[in-house]
Amino acid sequence: MGHSPRLDADLESTRQLIHETISQQAGFVTRELSLPPQSGVARWAVLWYLQAQVDVKRLETHVLLPMLEGREPGSLVGRPAMTIRDLDSASWAVNRGHVLVQTSDSNQVLSLDLSNFPFRSVDVPKTEGSVSGPSESFTESLPNNLSQIRRRFPSPDLRVENVFIGDRAPIEAVIAYKMGGPTRKMLKTIRERLHAVKQDAVQDVGQLTEALSDIPVTLFPTILTTERPDVVIQYVTGGRIAVFLENSPRALIMPALFMDFFVSPDDFYEARPFVTFLRTLRFLAFNMAIPLPAIYVSVTTYHLQALPTLLTLNLLQQRQGAPLPPPVEALVMSLLFEILREASVRLPRAIGPTVSIVGGLVIGEAAIRSGLTAPTMVLVVTATAVAAFSLPSPTLANTATYYRFGLLLLASTFGFFGLLLGYLVVLANLSSMSSLGVPYTAPLFPFQLEQMLYALGLRPRPPKGAGNRPSPSLTREAERFYEGDAGS
């Protein structure tokens, strides 16, 4: 922590230093205490803290009174006392509800953790709702989150390490994994990446994703985010690494592969055949959510031979007198839908449904009636939207939106040629991605049968490898990645 003034002199100089610097803050308390003399020498102590950050009651009963009785401050509080060595740490400790103490006969400044911050109690998961399975979620309290993890996975194999990230205002991050799960190199990489974060006051794990990804900016998510402890356990026991952050009610899971984003929390607790069906369905939905409007546009503007004659005539009839050409119509309708979605997300829950009714039903119906758009166009746009909604990962749904517009643009210019071009570029993009060195599209391509069966829910557990790693083959791929790194 920087080169801030050191705090290892006698009490007077410490007091002087603190008086000149951090004590200027509002609510800062400096308290002097006369201690019982020891072997005839008079002793006193000074305490520094921020009024609002500490539990005053506990300060009195657990620190002040015992100290007045002559006990040493170091062992007074349950949480271990730390020695503060410089001013920055002192400021950090005070802000986090510590009480700094120095006695007149010592050159050490001790910090006692007496924080008492109000935290939200454990709540029902908000974005990852499920029908079956536990319904607890993380809170903003890191100790609480870790306690949930430990309680649910009370195994000697569970490893929890902490890392402080940030430069002048460090925040505690924790990585949790199962011994023998992730490879040593994965752990090394993730530690290095966390250490490399220089951003201060990181508020949520979401801010870490860029630092932790293999490729900084991608449209596809390479890190899974969850607010459910049970989901974290499912992944951690499967050999993944979870990253927690102070004040963040979510955990990151790495490596996260493409297929993982089709898993909903329910999948862990439902009957497997059903899970298989659902996952296949979501996969189909994703593949529908991207190209559907583009297909419609290319079939109605470029490849008039593709559809059966009767359907073509129906479409033609719908399009008689429509003012906008299909590409523009598709673009407008899709944009309109995105606006609608944005509106309903921002509004309070009570009004949300109203917007969707007004927007969806009234506008849609009116648009058709007024002849501004063809019913089939509305059908295509809404079907696409519904498909995107069925994805368990909102990030993936966003990805689908980006690519949908991209493909729409390409298809408007080149028809199927453009559509195919877009699809190939998406594919190339996917193929160049990795998460902690594991190929992003792993069980799908490079194809791994057992992993794929697991990803589809046709296998109860991930295939057995050394320990319970992501999979022997996946690990090998990752090894290849790192070996390559070392060799270059």
Next chain:
Amino acid sequence: MNKKWQISALQAAMLVAGAVSLTGHALAVTFFIQAGGRDSWMAGLVAMPIAAVAVWSMIRLSQFHPGQSLVEYLPRVLGYAGYPVAGLYLIYYLTTVVFTLRMTTDWMVDSILMQTPSWVLGLTYMLAVLYCAWMGLDAVARVNQFTLPLLTGLGMLVSLGTAQAKDYSLLTPLFEFGVGPVLSTTFLGLGYFGEMSVLMMITGHVFPPERKRMLKYSLLALLYVVITMTGPLAGSIATLGYRVAEQMPYPTFTHWMMVSLARFFERTDLLAVHQWLAGAYVRLALFLLVAVRGATQLFGLRRATGSPLLIGIGLLTVIGAELLFPNKPFFDEFIRSVYLPAGAMLGVFVPPVLLTVAWARRRHRTGQEVGRHGA
């Protein structure tokens, strides 16, 4: 070694299978039928053993020079003569890119987007290809791992979809005009299998370098390449009759026009767009990468220049595909009498020769060493 360039043995073999087979089932079908008529479908089977020897030689060669590409070890094998030969290979790979690009844009303009200028199609397509190539061999290999099974599946779909229209008795009588037509198609077929020489450029990047597995997979790739040539050839002749087929520039595409899916998609030529474009995508990316990588190796350029070079050469091939061939008959003639024979030479006949030379040098060297020890 760069991780963006590492692939597994399976990926390498699939890559070759995916990149090469497009010629056999789309680009060169018309040349094969024209050369061999009704009996042309046998050519692949006849050529296969010869090509197998070539493939085996390629793998052995890479075994002698682990971690090196053809361009790197050619001078070691042939001495100074190796440099011009390496140059020939690079020109051949670039020609493959130009040939594929030209054929693709020609076909698009002939069949799907009649009004679009072909340079626009070529340029946009090349940009998409460059994006993939930019990501490295690993990305190309992975794209291929997705597209190849899909291509194969759809190919099987079309062969099932036209099963009704197929009349395999159209393949008889066999050898009406003797074995001449079969042999001339076999030569062209060897030219097509010669594209597998790209294997020599990528085996150095295979990790872990398990040679037995590499050999096994490469021979399977050859088998795939033979099947994807023979199937569509026999299929086109059985559906269209060889006399109709030989007059068609894209017989396999006409094939697609005959399939309809469950009466909803009445014409599946749109899926043929997928077949062609997805196949050519991997193919272009691979050959372009290989040519550019080879050029940096041949001229001893720093690796960093590879990427700008990639884009430069990629865009040049677009211009080449546009301007080199004034019309389609000229282009066809070039493919038939220059490109495919060159492929047969460089891809099928040269590797065994190289192997023999490398072998002889090796024995010579070890012999000398033994002799010195003896003395």
Next chain:
Amino acid sequence: MTRSFRLAVVLLASLLLSGCWSRRELTDVSFVGLIGVDLEDDQYLVTFNVIAPKQAGQEGGGASQGRADVWSVTATAFSLDEAVGKANQLVSRDITLAHVRAIVFGETFARKGIAPALDFLLRSVEVRPTAWVTVTTGSANNFLEIRPRQERVPAEGPIGFNDLVQARSGITPARRLIEVANILQEEGIDLTLPLFRRADMKHPNPDGEEEAGSGARELIYGGAGIFRGDRLVGWLSADQARGALWSVGRVSRAALAAPCEDPEKRAVFRVRSSEGSVRTTVRDQKIEGEIRVKVVADLNESACSEQIVRGGDLSRAEEMLAKQVRTELTETLALLRETGSDYLGFGQSLYRRAPSIFRAHEKKWPETLAEMPVRIVVEAQVPRTGQMKQRYRAE
């Protein structure tokens, strides 16, 4: 990397924004369902059956969903593509041939040879290679006025044509464009095309009055046209056309009426499946033909006075069936010899077996056909007799 990447994006975007060259919207084109080709003063008289949805309001707005208007556009030219160009001037939107179901050749045109028309049809990327090819007696122009009533929508005729041909494919030698092109180039086989005719009927409405414009012009199947080379040389009646189908085993669902002992009466068999083959062999320098047919049919009706099913013995029924098939084959064969059109493919069979012998006889193949003995072997099975075990008798 980022800079050149950006450059690429800009380049791509400028391409995308600059044009949509091949764009052709639904509302820019008029779809053609059928093409009729006739000959008029040595020129092509080409009729296009244009289909369009009924305009909203024309027949009660939304209720008319899926209804189609059909009308004919006729153009005269020296080539087909020219005719398309001329027809384009007669409709407000660009003609597209992407939805052509069938190409109908008029009789006079077919007699002059259909090959010249095929070049355009095969070359065009719009016309499907799977489009049906048929001939009609009289002019195709006249034929294209068909408006079959039973189609889902009265005016849908040409669209329903596809289903119709397919449904009749068990009794007619249905041909797709690509097959026609293929057969014309094949050695030793001649072409047959199904014959469809227009039949005008009156469809009175329940009040007994004839509906105005009720589209009472039906499409009926009438046999087949036989070709030598690409020229029409004669007609097969519906039964004779079936005779040609036996030899390739494509007969199915057809009803065969076989005469009983009393030649005035009939027993009817419904064909389930059939197999057939034509073989030409050379024995002692002599060319011999053989037609083998295996037919499986159910007894559908027996109007005979005698019992054709005796207990469990169906041999009498099978005999009758076989005899009927043989009769049809014999008739067909006679016609084949008479016209010299080898539509059963005796030559093809010989060619595939012994190309050199066929080549030697190729020049005077019709004469060879007329002389060569043909053996007809029919194997018949009657596995089922319907809901009755024996013939129904009133007494």
